[in-house]
Amino acid sequence: MVNLSEVKGIGPKTELLFNKIGIFTVDDLVTHYPFRYDVLKRSNLDNIEEDEKVIMDGKVESIPLIVRFKGGLNKLNFRLASPNGPIGVSIFNRAFLKPQLTIGTSVIVIGKYDKTKNIISASDIKFGTLSKEDKIEPVYHSTSGLTQKNLSNYINTCLLKYGNDIEDNIPKYLMDKYDFSNKKTALNIIHNPPNFDKIKEASIRLKYEELFEFMFKVNYLRLQNEKKEAGIARSGDISLLDDIIKSLSFELTGDQKNVLKEIIDDMNSSKKMNRIIEGDVGSGKTIVAFLAMYYNALCGYQSALMAPTEILAIQHYNNFKSLFKGKKVNVELLTGSITKKDKKPIYDGLKDGSINIVIGTHALIQDEVEYNNLGLVITDEQHRFGVNQRANLKNKGKKPDVLYMSATPIPRTYALTIYGDMDVSIIKEMPKGRKPVKTVVKNTSEVKDVLSMMYEELKAKHQVYVIAPLIEESDNIDLTTVYNLRDKMNLAFGSKYNIDIVHGKMASQAKDLIMNEFKQNKVNILISTTVIEVGVDVPNATMMVIFDANRFGLSTLHQLRGRVGRSELESKCVLISDIEDVKRLEIMENTNDGFEIAEEDFKLRGAGDIFGTKQSGDMNFKIANLKSDYKILSQAKKDSLEFLKNKEEDSNPLKIRLIEKIDVK
Ligand code: ADP
Ligand code: MG
Secondary structure (H helix, E strand, O other): OOEHHHOOOOOHHHHHHHHHOOOOEHHHHHOOOOOEEEEEOOOOOOOOOOOOEEEEEEEEOOOOEEEEOHHHOEEEEEEEEEOOEEEEEEEEOOHHHHHHOOOOOEEEEEEEEEOOOOEEEEEEEEEOOOOOOOEEEEEOOOOOOOOHHHHHHHHHHHHHHHHHHOOOOOOHHHHHHHOOOOHHHHHHHHHOOOOHHHHHHHHHHHHHHHHHHHHHHHHHHHHHHHHOOEOOOOOOOHHHHHHHHHHOOOOOOHHHHHHHHHHHHHHHOOEOOEEEEEEOOOOOHHHHHHHHHHHHHHOOOEEEEEOOOHHHHHHHHHHHHHHOOOOOOOEEEEOOOOOHHHHHHHHHHHHHOOOOEEEEOHHHHOOOOOOOOEEEEEEOOHHHOOHHHHHHHHOOOOOOEEEEEEOOOOOHHHHHHHOOOOEEEEEOOOOOOOOOOEEEEEOHHHHHHHHHHHHHHHHOOOEEEEEOOOOOOOHHHHHHHHHHHHHHHHHHHOOOOOEEEEOOOOOHHHHHHHHHHHHOOOOOEEEEOHHHHOOOOOOOEEEEEEOOHHHOOHHHHHHHHOOOOOOOOOOEEEEEOOOOOHHHHHHHHHOOOHHHHHHHHHHHHOOOOOOOOOOOOOOOOOOOOOOOOHHHHHHHHHHHHHHHHOHHHOOOHHHHHHHHHHHHO
16 A cells, blocks of 8 residues: 555645545545535526526636735736626635736636626636536545645546556456446546546445445354354353342343343353344443343353443443442453553453453453453444454454444344344333433524533532534644633633543543542533543433534434433433534434434435444445445345355455455454
8 A cells, every 4th residue: 555655746744634634545545535526517697696606617808917905815806708708707815826817718717796796706716618518526525735626636646656556346257247447447537527427337336346345344254253153052041140130220121131131042052142232322231231241150151341442441340340249250350551560460360260250441352361261252332343353352262152232223224234244132222211311402602501501400419521522633623622611611610610621632540530530420520522422321410512513423412412311310412503504403402312313314424424433444434325325235245245155266366355354454
């Protein structure tokens, strides 16, 4: 893979800009797909609405004049000979264009038309003529300093220079079967579209490849699982759990009981369990996992529970300890920030079997960790891990049962395809007494009201989360907004209440300290970035305020909101947004059902956000959309399985390459 720094013409500054939008390699660049196409079509100036964008072309008819203003502003004016007759054109801050705008030059002008003055106030000027056919222009996500034109030029430069090295990740016989063009050609069309039919054709080709690769991976793992299908058959009985279930402060919901039974059945069968529990936030997946681990310990096997963040691992650990107090199970916590010295006895205990249950983070899959008789592996918030990490932990034991938990409510049909390698258990029922979180959308001018709402909660001794806006990838900017918010909150509440912050850049000890204080209600207002999003459980927190809510996807908002409404107390969520995106946010006001929200998100944004943009490397599709491309997905699923199973294809370099990609990581 060629790094951007190796591309001629991309210096360190430009490279940084590219990095900002997630582009690091030539491969990233040429697959930076347009999110929209604009059609450049000559407007009929006699028939336009007020404020409508117009597009006109013609030849420069007068030498451009430049007017300069204070502060470096300038305005460039010239007359355009257009098919509509002569029109004045003016544009701000393009004085630099003057040398190119010689008389007779053909230009395309985009802007607003003032009919009485016969002037177009342009926002953009391009060189060229509008043809009879509509001109289609790709529009890319970008960042300031990187114009659409720059982007397009760099992409095309790279396609020209490296295009021939781009490999097709679809077997030849399938390329022939579907009459697909090669990837280079498809990319060329996507970035330089001749017409919409061609765009469609090329995008189907690219979507297919993306989904083919993904389904290849899922199918490969599934076949591997099937191979080592024999598992541990425990001889216990679910009644072993009766006492502990009775000792809980609540009664399990019907769904929790059913899912628990499915799991115990799996654990008792000689077939290896490979199951995912899907349940909305707050549906109570954790206790089910705990009971499975406890059952496993009673049957004489070790369990490992892996969480995506340290905060969450610690929470699970503390929770487990308090729920299973006095029970004969030895549980330990293993995370990255535990010192080497302290890890040693844990490693020893796992190896000699004296530790029954270990709860932790990625630290659980380090090479040093050896288990005595690992029988059950649980991964919480599965969508945060990649398929490969899924594979990793289970390989630690001989053939432990595997259970995943996911709060990603995707419709069952999709779940069955995507998790083709797993059985799916669904918890739909919420624990009794839960009240829906009352959600309202407000704009920044109403922050005062929001503060008084907060005050009401604080007076009742409840706690509040404040979520800082997600500005850009840059952590520094994120941090300033967190600190700014703290200052604001301090001004409003500092004299009476304790306010603290957590964010991703903090050392984990510091984070845990604050989280613990929040749990104990020593901190009353917790300001946070989205690090809080996953799994945190503080039932006394009854209000959440999310700034710049429009920047988040609905599913992320739903996950965030799931931090409140975790008890019988009435909870509130305020979404603050100034952008006219109210319709989307109103969905949050209208429903608390994660499945419904996921459906809406599917419709509005495609699957990307459902799996969280930065959450999983697996389902972060660049061009495919799981919902609207479901047909392609199904086909790719079938084709990739055939390809995998076909022994004659085993020497196909593509197959070898795709398998290496899965195994290496
Ligand atoms: P999630 O499914 O989002 O991981 P948790 O497992 O963290 O949810 O559960 C959310 C909260 O609900 C926890 O405080 C948990 O103790 C509580 N809870 C779980 N099951 C029940 C139940 N059946 N009745 C009442 N509360 C429950
Ligand atoms: Mg959870």
